[in-house]
Amino acid sequence: MRHTPDDFSDLEATLRQFQPASVSANLKSEIDARVRRTVSPWRFVLAIAALIAICMTAQFALKGGAHEAIVQLPSHPQPVRGNASPTWLVYHQALGQSEAALDQLLSRQSAELLPRLPGDDLRVH
Amino acid sequence: MKDETELQALFDHHARALVLFGKRWAVSQGDAEDLVQDAFVRLWKNRERVNDPAAYLYAAVRTLGLDHWKMRQRRTQREEFVASLRPEALFENRPEQNELRQNIEQAIATLPDEQAEVLILKIWADLTFAQIAEALDVSRNTAASRYRYAAETLRGLLAREVRS
Numbered sequence: 001m002r003h004t005p006d007d008f009s010d011l012e013a014t015l016r017q018f019q020p021a022s023v024s025a026n027l028k029s030e031i032d033a034r035v036r037r038t039v040s041p042w043r044f045v046l047a048i049a050a051l052i053a054i055c056m057t058a059q060f061a062l063k064g065g066a067h068e069a070i071v072q073l074p075s076h077p078q079p080v081r082g083n084a085s086p087t088w089l090v091y092h093q094a095l096g097q098s099e100a101a102l103d104q105l106l107s108r109q110s111a112e113l114l115p116r117l118p119g120d121d122l123r124v125h
Numbered sequence: 126m127k128d129e130t131e132l133q134a135l136f137d138h139h140a141r142a143l144v145l146f147g148k149r150w151a152v153s154q155g156d157a158e159d160l161v162q163d164a165f166v167r168l169w170k171n172r173e174r175v176n177d178p179a180a181y182l183y184a185a186v187r188t189l190g191l192d193h194w195k196m197r198q199r200r201t202q203r204e205e206f207v208a209s210l211r212p213e214a215l216f217e218n219r220p221e222q223n224e225l226r227q228n229i230e231q232a233i234a235t236l237p238d239e240q241a242e243v244l245i246l247k248i249w250a251d252l253t254f255a256q257i258a259e260a261l262d263v264s265r266n267t268a269a270s271r272y273r274y275a276a277e278t279l280r281g282l283l284a285r286e287v288r289s
Contacts, residue, residue, distance in 0.1 A: 008273075008276040008280065010280075010287050011276055011279055011280045011283070011287050012248060012276075014225075014229075014283065014286060014287045015229065015248045015249075015279075016248060016249075017218075017222070017225075018216035018217065018218055018222070018226055018229065019141065019216060019217050019249075020141035020142055020144065020145035020215065020216060020217075020249050021141070021144070021145070021154070021213070021214055021215060021216060021217055022141065022217065023140050023141055023144050023154075023158060023161075024154075024155075024158055027140065027158050027161070027162065028133070028136055028140070030162055031132075031136065031162050031165045031166070032129070032133075034162065034165075034166050035129065035132065035165070035166060035169045038166060038169055038170060
């Protein structure tokens, strides 16, 4: 039987007698497991949006709480508003710092931040 | 692609040919299977945008394989890499076909990479030239001519074995 140059049916028949080597038995189940774990892009976007919403809510709550904390400090209402970070305040209160200790800390911060005038060093000594 | 059932059907039909294709760049069967696994996950993630899942899978295995190859070459010296190669049978065969299988594997190994790729995709993946063109990012004519060159070379090398 003669073949035209572009007729490779004889060769193809010979090659197709052989099947590619078999694959591992667990390959399919591993792919299935990974596919199930794959997060769809829409779910990912929703998760990010939810995370942003939670962060914004938490930040709002922290700021609100901090203002209350500032008001509750009797001795140094003004310096506290001017020099302390509200988040920092709430954090220290949450850690159980006493109001007096907190007050002392804030006073020191305020003093450090006040502009120094010529002659300050003389007054100290 | 619609759902996981279709993905499983693709696996049943193409897994072996995909692993055979992946062996062009992988050292071992395990490495080739990892490439195939990654290709299926990639297909699943992009299923909304993929027109031809079969062509996509082979294209993904090729891309991942080339990355794997480059990474491996960076990590190891060439000599170590060649020494680590363990020849594994590409095909299953009956015992009496051992010699023919070895001759076919040797003949394929002599082909230029681009011809061997097309041959595997045409014979064992059973893709059309249009699908091969998509998988390899070449024109249909290029895919067809590469196949013709590969087949002519193989017919010459396997003249004794090929029925005529």
